[in-house]
Amino acid sequence: MTEPEDINTLSHTTRFPVALPTALRWSHALLGPRLRAGDVVVDATAGNGHDTVFLAQRVLPGGRVFVFDVQAAALERTKSQIFDDKSQIKQPDAIALIHAGHERLEEYLPPELRGGIRAFMFNLGWLPGSDKACITRTETTLTALRKATDWLAEGGMITIVCYPGHDGGDAEANAVEQWAAHLPADSFEAQKIAFLNLDGAPPRCVVLRKRARLTARTFG
Numbered sequence: 145m146t147e148p149e150d151i152n153t154l155s156h157t158t159r160f161p162v163a164l165p166t167a168l169r170w171s172h173a174l175l176g177p178r179l180r181a182g183d184v185v186v187d188a189t190a191g192n193g194h195d196t197v198f199l200a201q202r203v204l205p206g207g208r209v210f211v212f213d214v215q216a217a218a219l220e221r222t223k224s225q226i227f228d229d230k231s232q233i234k235q236p237d238a239i240a241l242i243h244a245g246h247e248r249l250e251e252y253l254p255p256e257l258r259g260g261i262r263a264f265m266f267n268l269g270w271l272p273g274s275d276k277a278c279i280t281r282t283e284t285t286l287t288a289l290r291k292a293t294d295w296l297a298e299g300g301m302i303t304i305v306c307y308p309g310h311d312g313g314d315a316e317a318n319a320v321e322q323w324a325a326h327l328p329a330d331s332f333e334a335q336k337i338a339f340l341n342l343d344g345a346p347p348r349c350v351v352l353r354k355r356a357r358l359t360a361r362t363f364g
């Protein structure tokens with residue numbers, strides 16, 4: 145019997161077919177049920193626009209989606225996905241395509257949204273089918289993640305899909321995990337989802353959830 149292959153390719157480094165969710169599928173599975181129409185969310189790495197469409201389908205109409213990428217080509221591809229009839233996005237003008245690095249997010253997000261973003265998606269690495277020199281970098285990724293924790297709503301989540309299989313990707317994935325491991329446990333929950341027994345360096349998913357602050361009322 146042949147195992148069904150997950151619709152997302154596992155990685156650039158292995159052709160092993162999988163039926164368990166990939167890191168990318170986990171990020172969607174964890175976020176999807178927690179998003180509602182009206183939420184404000186950020187796709188920190190537009191790429192081909194798949195995550196943007198995923199987010200927009202859940203928070204529009206009524207919400208907003210802010211999308212960052214350093215490559216104009218990525219934003220063009222994302223725009224095509226948004227306006228593709230198959231995407232069925234109800235309020236495309238509520239999606240802001242921002243040609244800038246996610247490490248500069250506070251320059252582009254309206255200040256009143258600080259502490260109100262329900263989800264950030266980071267899908268690291270390079271734009272599939274383009275110049276592999278243009279990849280996310282550890283330093284800017286960590287800068288953006290630190291800022292994202294500040295802009296995140298209580299109960300909101302950050303997913304980070306890491307690709308350790310390319311040059312620099314391993315160091316970036318480890319740095320993200322180290323950073324997440326040191327987040328204060330009274331403010332954040334942090335998990336890592338990873339295949340344990342596959343060859344190559346399959347992608348991993350780090351997921352964070354901001355805890356709600358305890359108030360005096362909580363203690364009655």
Ligand SMILES: C[S@@+](CC[C@H](N)C(=O)[O-])C[C@H]1O[C@@H](n2cnc3c(N)ncnc32)[C@H](O)[C@@H]1O
Binds near residue numbers: 191214268
């Ligand atoms: C793996 S792709 C993202 C895939 C995408 N989320 C999708 O659904 O197709 C990674 C993207 O990150 C972008 N990128 C690299 N450095 C960045 C930065 N500092 N800020 C924002 N995007 C960046 C690349 O240009 C590339 O398009």
